[in-house]
Amino acid sequence: MAKYCGSKYAVAFNSGTSALHGAYFALGLKKGDEMITSPNTFVASSNAGLYLGANVRFGDIELETGNIDASKIETSENTKLITPVHYSGNPVDLKELSEIDNVKIIEDGAHALGAVYDGKKIGSLKYSEMAMFSFHPVKHITTGEGGIIVTNDEEYYERLQLFRSHGITKNNLVNESHGDWYYEMQELGFNYRITDIQCALGLSQLKKLDSFVKARRRIASIYNEIFEDNPYFDVTIEKEGRKSAYHLYPILLKDKFIKSKKEIFAKLRANGLGVQVHYIPVYKQPYYQKLGFKMDLCPVCEEFYKRELSIPMYPTLSDEDIEFVKETLFEVFGDF
Ligand SMILES: *Cc1c(COP(=O)(O)O)cnc(C)c1O
Numbered sequence: 001m002a003k004y005c006g007s008k009y010a011v012a013f014n015s016g017t018s019a020l021h022g023a024y025f026a027l028g029l030k031k032g033d034e035m036i037t038s039p040n041t042f043v044a045s046s047n048a049g050l051y052l053g054a055n056v057r058f059g060d061i062e063l064e065t066g067n068i069d070a071s072k073i074e075t076s077e078n079t080k081l082i083t084p085v086h087y088s089g090n091p092v093d094l095k096e097l098s099e100i101d102n103v104k105i106i107e108d109g110a111h112a113l114g115a116v117y118d119g120k121k122i123g124s125l126k127y128s129e130m131a132m133f134s135f136h137p138v139k140h141i142t143t144g145e146g147g148i149i150v151t152n153d154e155e156y157y158e159r160l161q162l163f164r165s166h167g168i169t170k171n172n173l174v175n176e177s178h179g180d181w182y183y184e185m186q187e188l189g190f191n192y193r194i195t196d197i198q199c200a201l202g203l204s205q206l207k208k209l210d211s212f213v214k215a216r217r218r219i220a221s222i223y224n225e226i227f228e229d230n231p232y233f234d235v236t237i238e239k240e241g242r243k244s245a246y247h248l249y250p251i252l253l254k255d256k257f258i259k260s261k262k263e264i265f266a267k268l269r270a271n272g273l274g275v276q277v278h279y280i281p282v283y284k285q286p287y288y289q290k291l292g293f294k295m296d297l298c299p300v301c302e303e304f305y306k307r308e309l310s311i312p313m314y315p316t317l318s319d320e321d322i323e324f325v326k327e328t329l330f331e332v333f334g335d336f
Contacts, residue, residue, distance in 0.1 A: 001133070004206065005123025007150040011160040012199065016110050016134025016147030018164075018192035020048035020083075023106050023130045023149045025187075026159035027081060029054050035081040037108070038068040039281040039301045045085055045108045046282055054081075056291075058283055060298035061087075064237050066250060066308070069300070070096035079103050086112035088278070088310075089216075089245030090238060091122060098127035107131035110147075111247035113140040114213035118241050123150045130156060135198075140212055140245060141205035143198035164192045215315035216246040219322065223249055223311075226326050232257060232333035233309075248278055251329075252307040260336045265309065267335070273328045276310045 002010040013019035029035060031053030037045045039058040046056045059073045059082075066087040073082065082100065084092040085108040094117055097105055105128035109115075112122040113133045123131045130153075133139070135146035149160055162169055167189030174184055227235055233251040238244050253261060268275045281301045283293035296302050312325055 001123075001148050001206070002150055004209070005121050005125075005131070005150050007123055007125050007131075008152040009154070009157040010148050010150045011157060011164065012194045012202075013147045013149070013164055013192045014194045014198075015145050015192075016132055016136060016139075017044040017048060018190065019132045019134075019147035019149050020044060020106075020108065021051050021190075022160050022163045022192060023132055023151075023156075024048050024052055024054070024081065025163045026149075026151075026156040027104055027106060027129060029081055032078065033080040034076060034078040035083060036073060036075070036079060036103075037083040038085045038087065039283050039298050040066050040068075040087055040279055040304060041085040041108065041282060042110070042279060043282055043285060044110075045083055046288075049081070049083075058281075058293070058298055058301075060300045061304060063252070063300055063304055065090050065239070066236060066304055067092045068097075070100070073097075073100060075100060075103055081106060083108050085110070086115060086122060086245075088236065088248040088250055089115050090236060091115050091117040091242040091244070093239070094127035104129050110134040110136075110139060112245050114209055115245035116243035122245075125150065125152050129153065135202055135205075140216075140247065141202065141209050143194065143202040143205070146194045146198050146202060159187075162187055163189045165189060166191060212315045213245050215317075216313060217243070219313060219315075219317050220244070220246045220249055222319075222322055223325075226322075227251070230330070232329070233307075246313055248310045249313040250278065251309050251311055252304070253309065257333065257336055258306050261306065261309070264332060264336060267332045268309075268328065271328050271332060273325060273332075274312055277305070277308055278310050279305070281305055 034055045035049040036057045049056045059068045062069045070093050089111040109131045115122045130151040135143040167187035168185045283297045
């Protein structure tokens with residue numbers, strides 16, 4: 001994975017979530033520190049900060065990509081970390097984020113394995129400390145469950161390994177060794193190890209990754225073409241110099257259809273189209289509500305959530321499938 005991304009090190013975990021937990025730990029995120037992430041994500045991006053006692057804040061997003069809006073981020077003196085999420089696989093403006101003073105960046109790349117920013121793969125880490133990828137079955141490649149952190153920094157690399165295995169090490173001892181059996185528990189780590197059996201699957205999957213990404217991008221370019229100027233919905237945009245890995249293909253309902261989204265969704269499902277919504281803004285979750293977040297905290301994210309539907313996107317989608325997606329969408333939207 002390090003070789004694929006163009007990074008120096010990679011440390012595998014038993015999930016993307018535990019990998020994020022490890023990365024935030026390796027960075028030194030702790031109680032009282034603040035981290036900022038996107039609300040348009042799976043709950044794990046921010047949960048991993050809560051595990052360490054950090055204060056989570058959310059930055060609003062851009063409507064045209066669903067990514068965090070770097071120009072609107074306001075940091076405080078306690079802000080230590082920004083975790084951008086490359087939503088749908090579409091790269092965030094990493095350069096602009098990196099120009100924010102005194103914060104470190106850890107990328108949530110769960111959607112973005114194989115995506116390209118400024119000619120380099122996500123995970124090449126020009127603008128960030130670490131990047132996470134997930135190997136959950138819905139992601140680009142899978143190990144059943146699993147995840148990984150890539151980094152160029154040897155100290156992070158060592159702390160990631162420590163955290164993954166109970167905080168136990170045989171290197172860089174604090175006390176004097178008692179003999180060859182000696183090990184030390186230096187931090188409160190977890191058992192977050194991935195198994196060799198899962199890694200064997202991952203290695204075989206990795207060989208197919210480029211063909212998977214190519215297939216997703218081909219499907220996206222057909223979708224882009226057949227949905228151009230349609231009267232029902234808009235699609236997200238790929239900004240210049242970026243190539244999305246298209247984990248998702250989000251569509252955004254035009255004004256007239258917003259009020260019928262629930263019915264449209266149900267009808268699409270009833271007609272055999274496996275649509276989904278990504279995501280319910282994280283701060284709306286009851287647990288986050290208990291923490292005191294406002295129900296409509298981020299106006300653009302609210303707008304995105306009202307409009308967004310994800311339509312089928314996976315490498316084996318055939319040309320006939322694509323035609324079926326189009327016909328079903330146009331037929332159902334036509335009834336509203
Ligand atoms: C899947 C996902 C995760 C968590 O990965 P798991 O391997 O399921 O733990 C985190 N962030 C995002 C954006 C994801 O899509």
